[in-house]
Amino acid sequence: MTNAHALYQEYGEYNILYNQLNMASSSIEYSWRKTKKLLQDEATRIITSFETSRIKTSLSVCDVGCGNGALLIRIAELTRSSTQKIVYEGFDLSKPFISYGTKATQYKQLTNVSFHALDIEKENLPALYDLIICSEALEHLRNPKKVLKKLYRQLNTGGVSSSFHAKR
16 A cells, blocks of 8 residues: 555655646636635635724644645734734645745745644644634545544634534
């Protein structure tokens, strides 16, 4: 059997080289873009609600299984003018994805966004977060229920996990 970790590293390299939107039909591409837009809008709404409630002066947001970081980067760009200090961290198993996301943040001059290699099934997140995003990752896990419980424990009090809409 092929090593799944090595296979995912190769997939990350392939995805970056050949563009993740190189899909078979325009309807598939439309659905994919629509889903990402819904996630982006919901995360932006949650971040804005934290800002308007003035409960916190700073926020920590992470995306587990962030892939190439495109979603997190778009959210950071949309909230760039926020009055709060917002720190964004993306975590993924694929080092090529992490490298790509890091280069994209440098190009876009997003100093509050960083990407890190992490195997969420074997490792814990390095901190607690106010918002945890986990999209397009659960279906790749051996034990998604265990990971969701782990992510829930990584939420700050009052934090939100968008993977299962739980508030802590």
